[in-house]
Amino acid sequence: MTDSPFDVRFDAGQADSRWQAAWDEARCFEADSTSPKPKSYVLEMFPYPSGRIHIGHVRNYTMGDVLARYKKLRGFEVLHPMGWDAFGMPAENAAMERGVHPAGWTYANIATMKRQLKQLGFALDWSRELATCDPAYYGHEQALFLDLYETGLVYRRTSAVNWDPVDQTVLANEQVVDGRGWRSGALVEKRQLNQWFLKITQFAQDLLDGLGTLDNWPEKVRLMQENWIGKSQGLQFGFDLSNGEKLEVYTTRPDTIFGASFVAVAPDHPLAQGVASVNCDAAKFIELCKQGGTTAAELETAEKLGFDTGIGAKHPFTGAWLPVFIANFVLMEYGTGAIMAVPAHDQRDFDFATKYGLPIVRVIAASAEAADAPLTEAEAGDGVCVNSDFLDGKAVVEAKAEVIARLEADGRGEGKTVWRLRDWGVSRQRYWGTPIPFIHCEACGVVPVPKADLPVVLPEDVDFSVPGNPLDRHPTWKHVACPQCGAAARRETDTLDTFVNSSWYFLRFASQPADKPFDAAEVAQWLPVEQYIGGIEHAILHLLYARFWTRALAHCGLIDVQEPFASLFTQGMVTHETYSRDALRIEQRGEITERHNYEEFLDPKAVDLQTSWRANETPPTANSAGIPLIDTFDHNRVIRRGDLLVFPNVLETGQPVTIGKVIKMSKSKKNVVDPEDIIADYGADAVRWFMLSDSPPERDLPWSESGIEGCGRFVQRLWRLFGQYNGAAAGADLALDRKLHQTIAAVGSDIEALSFNKAVARIYELTGGIEKAAPSASRSQAIRQLIVLVSPMMPHLAEEAWARFGLGLVAQADWPQVDPALLVEDEVTVAVQVKGKLRDTLTVAKGLSNAELEALALGSEKVQRSLDGAQVRKVIVVPDRLVNIVA
């Protein structure tokens, strides 16, 4: 008997916090900007402090943590920071609903979530922690905003906003549901307000070009950004109208100009408005257009509608008069709000022309001979021009250039690039955000707050009991003297969109001087972020805005970085089965009693999944809690699990349970798992291991109770194995040495590729291999190095086991060196196929010649039996791998 700690189970409950304290004390994970080591900046998208961390955070931060810890073991100086995206609406909602102050609510949440993150043992540099709601952060943001203002990247203009008349606030598009405010339910009005904008469109081309350099970003995200930026090249030209005016239209298909059979303008186009002012039918039509819904489904099914203005537009080449319509499918926001319509080659125009009996003339065909091939729908494809006068026979690209050149020569039009990307409106009429540092003066106009007066701090004494912007209502805050003339003036009461906060936080993490937003030289030490990890939901806005800010700050000369994130990884969600039962709700409405059947979602803890039987047995009549089962005869409710039949039921009632889809965890579906509970049950390392196992990190990870139990068992299994380390054991085990070194190499490359599920599988294999091996020096060495290999994933267990060596913290150890000689086997298993089908395998020395392999293969009894005397026609040999005999 010994009193080795390995004789008892690994006790995560006490070990986890002990090692977390040890890392803090050693300041292990504080990044040193002056270190001579190569730098590595690993960053996960910082969380919004909503209250508690959820399982998605755990997955996200575990992945980043494994990479950060691995990089550190590989000798990099690692920056792996954490902070809080702390401004935003939920804090104001809490203030309105519960009477708490947004700041108090936010900081309490931060405290809770920080404690929870610490429980997971993340290797974070907490010395760089920041919260965007801290004046020490947003004051610098105000300074940067002023810098952008000075270089002309900030401007003000009147713009339409969604205004909720009840809550007296501006709503984001996502907060408008079916035309009503999501909170108040009031009909949302369009209001013209003077808003602050950032000139992101100035960088449209650059943001697009930059995507081409982001080889380590998911193709999907680059495409989404490309579509969002939406570059199109075409022609803008003027039609002479029959009323003497001119109408500018934009087209990306100038090659189809001879197929134009009508012209259409948006309902809110000035021409349409002009017609409406003298024609009440036109005015009615425009009203009708505005009523159309804006949901995707409505748009898809919306009929193409038009109103003939009676005005003619003169075709620039044929001189024919084309009718001018007001059309519901033309958007004022894109191009010039007016189009030349070519029904033969645009489906919308085709639908419209069909409805209103307008000519449909083919002008592009697969070949000149197919010039009059019939059309049943618009053809948007490539081809050559037909029925097109001077363009006939020309290819599309050529024809586009020709038309643009001719109209440019006449001064009637010009080649033009149009973008879908709009400037970024950053004004929010809210309290809990960065105050926009400007002052409105009657005499001087809009005056920037002098940098010496920053930060412009939010007032603390604010009132949320009535709707509207508390900053605007505050009795004193907005009344200030004009910095230029000293006269009484008014402070800007809008605050910045919270996306601004997250557009530069990665710079502040890298360098945080007190007197300026960051130090350019220190930023240059760390940026770009080597690996950025977060959710796909940020594929467009956050990532585009951060790329824009980086460029804008470079444009101001503040940094010398173009792309902030060298590699991007978007992880999948954590999902869970849903459980529900049929339920009945009875509502009394005056005299009438209403009965509603509905599906009630159940907490997984309330569901019994243990009541099972064999297919040839009689089903039980009571569940695992002894409650009689209801409806066991309902075979639709019975599920198969291996050889067993399971009847899911409500533990307390025996009522049948429907197992629903595996979907993202959400409170309303009751399929959430609280990370803190599972850490308490299984320890941080088991939870981390689960997050990395099985599912590839970009895919969804289905949560399962048995899965986490398996991870908990593996933690103990490793612990027992670590206890078998024997420094005195002698003798070599070459096979185990090979397995070890192959695993070291594979786990390293798997982690670098973020293929954590594969690294996990390798570690299981090595663990099994060591367990089966007889005691030897090799075995002890393998155990010792296995501790280091698992340390990025299970840091607490690894520290506890590493402590026996007295070599300090495993977090500060070195990743094992790979001996390349041990990566190659001296024996290989060669597959022997006959006509491509496996017939035998041969274990032979590595490096046999093709002739030797062929001879061995032909000597195989199984091969000879399979050949059955047939003539061998050909033998393909892949050295050390395979012999294929073709008969």
Place this chain on the structure above:
RNA sequence: GCGGGCGUGGCGGAAUGGUAGACGCAGGGGACUUAAAAUCCCCCGAGCCUUGCUCGUGUGGGUUCAAGUCCCACCGCCCGCACCA
């Protein structure tokens, strides 16, 4: 509609064009135990005439000595965008 992705055992998933199903979970059998837990060992795609054979990676074709992998067509699911001229 446009763009992208994915279809492999009961489940999550492995597989540089070269032994399909590594590894984990679930399941089965056994050992240990008074018993349970824990642990350990074995089995675990389907079928059959079971020393082995046949079939098998959504469906149908094709390329190849060899296809989960490459090409063509189709089916299904998921995600994103959407009347963008």
